[in-house]
Amino acid sequence: MTTSDYAAYIASLPRILAGAAVLCRDGEGRVLLVEPNYRKGWALPGGTVESDLGETPRQAARRETLEEIGLDIELGTLLAVDWVAGEGRPPIAAYVYDGGVLSEAQFAAIRLQEEELDSWQLVSRDRIPEYLLGSLGHRVLEALDVLERGTGTVELENGMPPA
Template sequence: MRPVPTDPDAYREWLAEGNATQARKRVAADVLIRDPAGRVLLVDPTYKPGWDLPGGMVEVNEPPHDAALRELGEELGLEIVLHGLLVVDWVPPHGPWDDQISIIFDGGQLDDHTVSSLRPRDDELSAAKFVSLGTAMSMVRERMARRLDASFKALATGRTLYLHDGRPAL
C-alpha cells in the first residue's frame, strides 16, 4: 500500500525505495565554444580515441551546467558564462555502457587573447585547438558530429534541439 504524505516517515521511506529502484542516467555536459572567426574548440582527450567538444561527465548530484563549467576550469583553465542550452541527446546503450543523456551548452565566443592563451591544464587532454566546422565534423566521432551539426542549427534558430542518438527526435 502506498503511504500518504500525512505519515511523513512512512512516506519518506516509500519515496526512498522508489528512488533506489528507478533508473539512473549517466549525463555528459559539453560546451560549444567558438573563436572570433567562428571556428569550433575541440579537445583531444587522453583517455579515449578521437577529438571531442570540451566538457565531461556530470558527477553525482551535480547540475549539468556546473559540471560543464567545472570541466572547462579543470581541463582548460577557462571561466566563461554559458549562454543557453543547445542540444539534449538521448544516447542508447552501446558497448559496455547503459544509455545516457548528452547535453551541449552554448559557450559563446572567446576573444583573441583568451584563444591565444588556451592550452590543456591537466593530463586528461593532450591538445586543444580551434578548427572550422567542416574540419571538426571530420575529427569527432559520428555521433558527436551529428550533435555538433544540431548545435549549429540550434544556434541559428535559437531553439534547443532534442535528439535521439544524434538525430532529431521531435
C-alpha cells in the same frame, strides 16, 4: 511508505548518466575541440554532471571547462540535449551550451588539464565529422545549426532529431 521502502523504490528506478559540454568558437566560426588522452577521438570541453553532489548540467559544463582548459566562461543558451543510447552502460543525456566566440586573449590563456587532455585545436564546420565521431559529431553540427538559425534548443536522439 517508510523511509526504507522509499529508498528501495528509488534504488529500483532506471538510471541514466549525464554529460555537459561547451561549444566555443573563434571569429571565423571554427569550433574549439580537445583531445582526450584516455580514449580515441576528440571532444568539446566538458564532462560528467556530478548529479550525486547536486550539480546541474550548466554548472558541470562551466566547471569542466575551467578544469579542462583553464577558462571560466559565462555560458549562453542551451543549444542541444541529446539522448545517447549505449552498449554496456546506461543512456547518457548530453547537454551542449553556447560558450560564445572567444577572444585571442582567451585562446592564448588556454591551459590544458594534462591528466586528461593532450591538445586542443580549432576545427572548421566542414571538418567536424573527421574529429567528432558518431552522435557527438551530429550533435555539434546540430548545435551549430541552432546558432546559425537563432532558434531555441534542439532535441536529439543519438545526435539526430527524433523521427
